[in-house]
Amino acid sequence: MIANLIFDRETQQALDAVETDRSIWRSRLEDWCSINTGSRNLEGLQTFLFKLEAAFKVLPGTCSRRALQPEAIVNAQGQEAEQALSDSLHVVVRPEAPIKLVLTGHYDTVFPAQSSFQTVREIEPGVVNGPGVADMKGGLWVMLEALKAFEKLPCASQIGYEVLLSPDEEIGSPGSAALLHEIGARSDVGLTYEPALADGSMSGARKGSGNFSLTIHGKAAHVGRAHHEGRSAIAAAARFVAGLEALNGKASGVTFNTGRVDGGGPNNVVPDLAVVRFNVRVPDAAAATWAQSEVEALIGQYLSGGGIHAHLHGGFSRPPKPRTPAQELVFAQVAAAGKAVGLEIVYKDTGGVCEGNNLAASGCANVDTLGPRGGLIHSDQEFAILDSFPERVRLSLAILVGYATGQLDAKAPRRLLAQELGTNPCS
Ligand SMILES: [Zn+2]
Numbered sequence: 001m002i003a004n005l006i007f008d009r010e011t012q013q014a015l016d017a018v019e020t021d022r023s024i025w026r027s028r029l030e031d032w033c034s035i036n037t038g039s040r041n042l043e044g045l046q047t048f049l050f051k052l053e054a055a056f057k058v059l060p061g062t063c064s065r066r067a068l069q070p071e072a073i074v075n076a077q078g079q080e081a082e083q084a085l086s087d088s089l090h091v092v093v094r095p096e097a098p099i100k101l102v103l104t105g106h107y108d109t110v111f112p113a114q115s116s117f118q119t120v121r122e123i124e125p126g127v128v129n130g131p132g133v134a135d136m137k138g139g140l141w142v143m144l145e146a147l148k149a150f151e152k153l154p155c156a157s158q159i160g161y162e163v164l165l166s167p168d169e170e171i172g173s174p175g176s177a178a179l180l181h182e183i184g185a186r187s188d189v190g191l192t193y194e195p196a197l198a199d200g201s202m203s204g205a206r207k208g209s210g211n212f213s214l215t216i217h218g219k220a221a222h223v224g225r226a227h228h229e230g231r232s233a234i235a236a237a238a239r240f241v242a243g244l245e246a247l248n249g250k251a252s253g254v255t256f257n258t259g260r261v262d263g264g265g266p267n268n269v270v271p272d273l274a275v276v277r278f279n280v281r282v283p284d285a286a287a288a289t290w291a292q293s294e295v296e297a298l299i300g301q302y303l304s305g306g307g308i309h310a311h312l313h314g315g316f317s318r319p320p321k322p323r324t325p326a327q328e329l330v331f332a333q334v335a336a337a338g339k340a341v342g343l344e345i346v347y348k349d350t351g352g353v354c355e356g357n358n359l360a361a362s363g364c365a366n367v368d369t370l371g372p373r374g375g376l377i378h379s380d381q382e383f384a385i386l387d388s389f390p391e392r393v394r395l396s397l398a399i400l401v402g403y404a405t406g407q408l409d410a411k412a413p414r415r416l417l418a419q420e421l422g423t424n425p426c427s
Pocket of ligand 1: 106135136169194195354
């Protein structure tokens with residue numbers, strides 16, 4: 001049981017001073033969300049990065065761009081290729097402080113440069129609709145305002161933190177996964193700014209997610225003269241896909257989804273190439289191992305021998321984030337901070353994935369829906385509730401003060417994790 005948080009006068013003043021004017025929050029969102037930052041729009045991402053850099057440079061410490069490794073992809077011709085990514089922004093403040101936090105977010109959106117959804121508008125009083133208002137440029141504003149307010153308090157000296165803002169979350173963090181792991185591994189607790197649900201509830205456990213590309217090679221032949229000499233990669237792909245989809249329902253909480261199939265050519269040629277892309281969601285590590293072995297068994301059954309062979313690319317880039325004791329403790333700490341600013345926080349488990357999965361996999365317990373309340377994300381109906389911005393800034397400020405003053409024990413989650421693993425947290 002965590003005791004009620006008590007705030008000193010300076011903290012209370014900082015909480016009271018959080019901006020509540022809806023028109024200011026709306027114009028902040030208009031400023032950031034009217035620049036398209038689809039994950040593949042490198043030009044838009046680079047343009048926006050200047051704004052982001054200017055905004056986060058007001059924090060003390062260092063603020064620098066981190067180049068990301070290009071994403072390894074399999075193209076429609078079944079060849080491995082590289083796709084460039086934009087840079088991450090990395091802020092490091094007081095790395096020598098006793099408590100180490102990591103705050104993460106992404107500045108890409110799912111809306112490509114050519115999307116018709118490009119502007120912010122207030123669809124009813126206090127509710128804005130626009131690309132990224134909730135997911136998650138709105139969340140980045142919440143993070144920034146909370147950190148700015150926190151920096152004015154004397155207790156800030158107790159916390160060192162790193163902020164990582166990434167350009168590739170909506171495509172699975174292929175480039176920033178390594179950085180998330182590196183920073184997560186040296187941080188006590190993680191705070192990520194995906195939106196909360198419209199009713200204020202936040203994400204509890206998250207499934208893990210794997211993305212795979214399967215390249216299938218057959219043998220081309222003229223359909224009229226030598227059909228029997230051909231080996232159809234598309235027919236083999238169809239058998240594999242049917243087998244894959246039939247795995248749904250075989251294990252609790254595990255889903256398989258074929259997202260796309262490429263391949264083939266003219267109607268009069270037996271196709272010698274197909275590329276099958278699919279996603280797998282799993283509740284825990286054991287389920288991931290099971291799913292991977294089922295996929296390999298299907299490949300053995302349908303795609304090896306008889307002139308057909310296949311290569312599997314990809315894997316579980318976002319491991320599951322189950323409700324471990326360390327994770328439950330951080331949920332309780334954040335709920336205690338919420339209570340101190342008048343919020344009752346409820347956690348709901350979800351099949352969705354985010355950077356919180358990556359942080360959890362590095363041993364960094366975290367809460368990952370600290371952004372504004374909103375919904376219908378990944379659609380042109382995406383909305384955020386303006387009054388939730390000051391509310392969520394206060395929540396983050398209360399969490400930071402709670403850890404800085406020792407009312408919330410930032411070291412306890414890692415101690416619990418070490419107990420679970422039977423290791424010494426100091427080693
Ligand atoms: Zn997001």
